[in-house]
Every structure is written in structure tokens, then in C-alpha cells.
Amino acid sequence: MALRACSSAVARGSLQLPQSFPVLSALLAPAARRIGARAFCSLHSQAAINGEVVGDGGATLEVNPPPSQRATPLTPEKRPAFMDYQSTTPIDPRVVDAMMPLYTQMYGNPHSRSHVFGWEAEDLVEKAREQVADLIGAKSKEILFTSGATESNNLAIKGVAAYYGNKKKHIITTQIEHKCVLSSCRSLQEKGWDVTYLPVDQDGLISLSELEGAIRDDTALVSVMMVNNEIGVVQPVKGIGDLCRKKKIFFHTDAAQAHGKIPIDVDEMNIDLMSLSAHKIYGPKGVGAIYVRSKPRVRLVPVIDGGGQERGMRSGTLPAPIIVGFGKACQVAKEEMDNDRRHVERLAKRMEDGIIKALPDVTLNGSKLHRYHGNMNLSFAYVEGESLLMSLRGVAVSSGSACTSASLEPSYVLRAIGVDEELAHTSIRFGIGRFTTDEEVDECVKVVVQEVRRLREMSPLWELAQEEKEGGEKTAMVWT
Amino acid sequence: MAGAVRRYSENVHEHFQHPRNVGSFKKGEEHVGTAIVGKAACGDVIKLQVKIEEGVIKDAKFKTFGCGSAIASSSYATELIKGKTPEEAMQLKNTDIADYLKLPPVKIHCSLLAEDAVRHAIEDYQKKYPGVTEATIAADEGPTSHQQQMGAA
Numbered sequence: 349m350a351l352r353a354c355s356s357a358v359a360r361g362s363l364q365l366p367q368s369f370p371v372l373s374a375l376l377a378p379a380a381r382r383i384g385a386r387a388f389c390s391l392h393s394q395a396a397i398n399g400e401v402v403g404d405g406g407a408t409l410e411v412n413p414p415p416s417q418r419a420t421p422l423t424p425e426k427r428p429a430f431m432d433y434q435s436t437t438p439i440d441p442r443v444v445d446a447m448m449p450l451y452t453q454m455y456g457n458p459h460s461r462s463h464v465f466g467w468e469a470e471d472l473v474e475k476a477r478e479q480v481a482d483l484i485g486a487k488s489k490e491i492l493f494t495s496g497a498t499e500s501n502n503l504a505i506k507g508v509a510a511y512y513g514n515k516k517k518h519i520i521t522t523q524i525e526h527k528c529v530l531s532s533c534r535s536l537q538e539k540g541w542d543v544t545y546l547p548v549d550q551d552g553l554i555s556l557s558e559l560e561g562a563i564r565d566d567t568a569l570v571s572v573m574m575v576n577n578e579i580g581v582v583q584p585v586k587g588i589g590d591l592c593r594k595k596k597i598f599f600h601t602d603a604a605q606a607h608g609k610i611p612i613d614v615d616e617m618n619i620d621l622m623s624l625s626a627h628k629i630y631g632p633k634g635v636g637a638i639y640v641r642s643k644p645r646v647r648l649v650p651v652i653d654g655g656g657q658e659r660g661m662r663s664g665t666l667p668a669p670i671i672v673g674f675g676k677a678c679q680v681a682k683e684e685m686d687n688d689r690r691h692v693e694r695l696a697k698r699m700e701d702g703i704i705k706a707l708p709d710v711t712l713n714g715s716k717l718h719r720y721h722g723n724m725n726l727s728f729a730y731v732e733g734e735s736l737l738m739s740l741r742g743v744a745v746s747s748g749s750a751c752t753s754a755s756l757e758p759s760y761v762l763r764a765i766g767v768d769e770e771l772a773h774t775s776i777r778f779g780i781g782r783f784t785t786d787e788e789v790d791e792c793v794k795v796v797v798q799e800v801r802r803l804r805e806m807s808p809l810w811e812l813a814q815e816e817k818e819g820g821e822k823t824a825m826v827w828t
Numbered sequence: 829m830a831g832a833v834r835r836y837s838e839n840v841h842e843h844f845q846h847p848r849n850v851g852s853f854k855k856g857e858e859h860v861g862t863a864i865v866g867k868a869a870c871g872d873v874i875k876l877q878v879k880i881e882e883g884v885i886k887d888a889k890f891k892t893f894g895c896g897s898a899i900a901s902s903s904y905a906t907e908l909i910k911g912k913t914p915e916e917a918m919q920l921k922n923t924d925i926a927d928y929l930k931l932p933p934v935k936i937h938c939s940l941l942a943e944d945a946v947r948h949a950i951e952d953y954q955k956k957y958p959g960v961t962e963a964t965i966a967a968d969e970g971p972t973s974h975q976q977q978m979g980a981a
Binding site: 730731732733734735738758768769770773805806807808809810811 | 836844847850852864868869870871872873874875891892893894895896898899
């Protein structure tokens, strides 16, 4: 009965979750608008089966809460458009669907050997493991679950170093890696390891010949991230993998931003270790994985010791609900990858065209060709990033400006690609994803154009640049 | 990217959304002192101009390349100095600005830059119009001007 009610509600264009799921209804409402209500039907009918439906059995699921409802943090209407998909992603309703039973009914510890609660949790975890492996062309047994990509990066770098430390003493990475990779390398340097931080060119790409030149006899590992989180450039992963395989050096890649967005095959790309993150691919926060090649075998010394879970490589009770969510997110990503790519590319083009047609002196940071289009880092000359962020009400984005970081230094990634300091302060990162709508992109373009123009009117640097263009001499600046 | 949640005071937001005295005086306009202080590479540049007539800062204008705190600091600074004498304005301390705007510690340097801008703008004026101070103007104009004012009132 509930299913029929759901489908008629879908036909009417409105569905209403029963009172017993206030958080869930708020969570799912915006996503429902975008991807349709099939996921909700199954959710709703499950609730009905469990006798949790309150009120009339054919309840309507209200996608837009009535205006009379007071705006709260969970009310979709009052919140800005989320354009920061690199920082995290909204969870896909299908993933929540898959996780819910593990919170409500199947809440066992997957390591409990003696009862059905444990057995069913273990089965679900193993199924998720297969889904994670499947997305990257790996085997199930090569996937270890961790708390996220940061932990995976730590394990890959420190784990390899600790195991092969008596014969090897050198690691190669890049200057634009994520902080956790750079910090892990730095901690190894303190233990006597040599680390080469490869520079990148203006496009943000490393040079394969420079990499080859940096390889030594005692190099244990090359770690290069697949897609950069700040500027979206895609490194020549296949070339790196081939080179490392030839030289018999392990190749690790932080694929947190690439995973589920561009096709990855660990065998084709000769990847030996890979870090994955669930909350970057519309999965839950707090879980990730590390891929560890079995042939040729990569050995690691675990970073976390304990009960010996995950083949002794990563102890700790596996968080079954979020692992199941991660698996489902991977499965959905595999199905949706092509669709997502087209959606993101179309919207990225729409945004870029909208902004660049209306505003002069805007630069896209990073390679135009080798990029993931859902990540757009733009520099707006003569306008400081934090002031622009403050002005962009109604749009949630992030900045490469120093003012918004804890120190007063601008982004090291932008510096590495040669963006001069002045321009680095003007950078904003826009993130587009599966749930971004055309309206959000248009609103974002409108607000950005409006505010950049307003701030440029207030900017002495813009004024000076205009005067120069009109043929005036360059005014001498007093730098204090 | 690391970023502390920046909850600015209402005063900062007010000056940021509705800045006072944004703009520039016409090029070559008389009795204007101009200063451009700061460093684009650090993300903070303030251009401040003062128009001094009859020994008093009649008008002030600013343009700023910088974060919300920098814009608010310079906007508030122009408000503070309008109507003051150059000597009084030179007494402006960055703490006057920082306290009113309730700037967090990491943003105090913005108020320092605004103080710097005021100082340099007035010094620039004094370089262009040396010897013209409140005292000499009062001495020059004397009772005539006073009478005119009385007449007008």
C-alpha cells in the first residue's frame, strides 16, 4: 500500500516523509528533487513494513517544506548553493538507503563470530569490499578499510618505509600533494629518509623525464596524486605507473579526488598502492580504503596495531554501516560515472563561459586539457579572495587566499604552479558535482560577476590597472 | 584548504556591506593628500586620500584590495578622520579601529595598515602643501572669515 501511495505521490510531484524521520526528510529533500523519488519509495515502504508510518498510510512526502516552517540549519531553503564539492560531497540517497538497516536492525560487529548479528554484518562488509574493488579493477582481498584517505596515505608511505627501510632510503613525491602526504614524507625525513619533492610546471603537471631522473637505486616509493584537490589537474598516471613498474619501484597514488569520477584500472595503470575516500564520492564521512597490490606483493608495516583486523594491517572494529555506505557509493559511482561526467562537464562549461564572458582578467589555474572539470580554481585579478568569499552570500565556495588559511601564506599549490603571490590572493575554487543544478550554477555566476565588479570598483589595484590601460604611467607605489 | 571559521562582528559586516567613502578624488584635484600602503603580495593594499581645507579634513576617500577586515578598517578610518584636523587625525591609533570592529588577533594588522594609510596620506598632503597648518590659516583669514560665518548663520 505504501508503495502505491508513493508512486501516486510521485505522479503528483510531492512526497511527504512521516514525522518519525525529521532528519532524514531534511537530508533527502534536495537530492530527491534532483534524482527522482525511486530511492524514497523503497525507504518509505520499508518504514511502512516496520509499522513506523505515522498518520495516514498514503502520506505525501513534501519535498519543499511549507513556508510557515521556521528556517533551521536542516531546512534546505535557507541554505546557500553548495559549490564546494572538493571539500566534501552530499551523501547520495541510495547510499543512505543501503546504510539505514545497519543502524536500525543489523547493527552487529562484523568480527563477532558466534551469532547472526556478526555474520550478517560481516557479509555486508565483504560485499562492500567487492564493490570498492570493482570500481578500480582490483581484487577484494587487496582492499583494506581505513578511516579515510589521510590514514591511507599515512599507511602507504610510512608502512612501505618501515618495511623496506633497511634496503631503501628514498621517496619521490610532488610539491602539490595533499598535506597528509607531505607531512608523512616530512616525518620520514626526520627519521633519516631522503625525499625528492618534484616541481610542477605552470599547468600543474610533473615531468616524466624529471621523475626518471630523480629515481635512485634506493628509491622505495613514488607517490603522486591522481587529481589535485585545489586545482583539479590530472597527472599522467599511466606514464608514471609504467615507469615505476619498469624500475621496479612501488607507485602510490592518492586518488581521493579521482575515484569514481575518472575511470581507474590499477592493472592498466600499474598502480601498487592507492588511497580512497568515501565522502568525496557521495558516500558517508569517516571511512576510506587503501588498495594494496598482491601481485607483485607490496608489504606494509601497519600503523595501527590491535586485534589484527584487516589481515593485521589495520586493527580496529570495522564500522560496518559506513563501510556498506562506501561500497554502495562505489557501485553507484560505477553506474553513474558517464552520466556524472557529462553533467559536470556541461555545468562547468556553463559556469566558465558565464564568468569569463562577463569579467575580464580572470584566469583558470591549472592545465585546461588535463583536468577534472568539476574543479575550477579561478583567479580574479585585483580582488582579494577572502573579501570575495564574504560577498558571495548564497554560494558556498572555498578560497586559495592566505586570509582564509591559518597562516598568512597563500596556497602552496598555487605557488607551485607559478601563480604570483598577488594573483594567488585572488583565487576561488568552485566545485561542481552530481547534485549541482543549472539554477545553482546560474545563481553562482550572477553573484560572482556582481560582487567581483563591486569589489573591483573598491580596489586601488583595479584603478591603477585601468589607468595604465588608458595610457597613464605606472604610479609609484609606496610599499610599507 | 585550512580555514578558520571567521565570525566577524556586526560592525565589520556593516562596513563591508556598506562601506563609507569609497572612491577617489579627481586626478590633479587640489588640497588632496594620497597614500597607497601595503603589499599586494601580502593581500592587503589600502589607498587613502584626504582633502584638507581650512585646516580640517573635509573629505576622505579610500579604495582597498584586501579581506573583509581590511576593507572595514579603511572604511571606518575615513569616517573617524573626517572633520578632524590633520594633527588630531595623526593621533589615530590602530586600536581605535580594532576595538570598534572587534577584530580577531589574526586581523589586527589590517587596522595597523589603515592607521599607516592615514598617516602617510596626511604626510603626503603636508609635503605638497608645506607650512599650511591650522594655526597659519586661522592667522591669515582672521576676523573676516568669522564675520562671514556669523553672517551666514
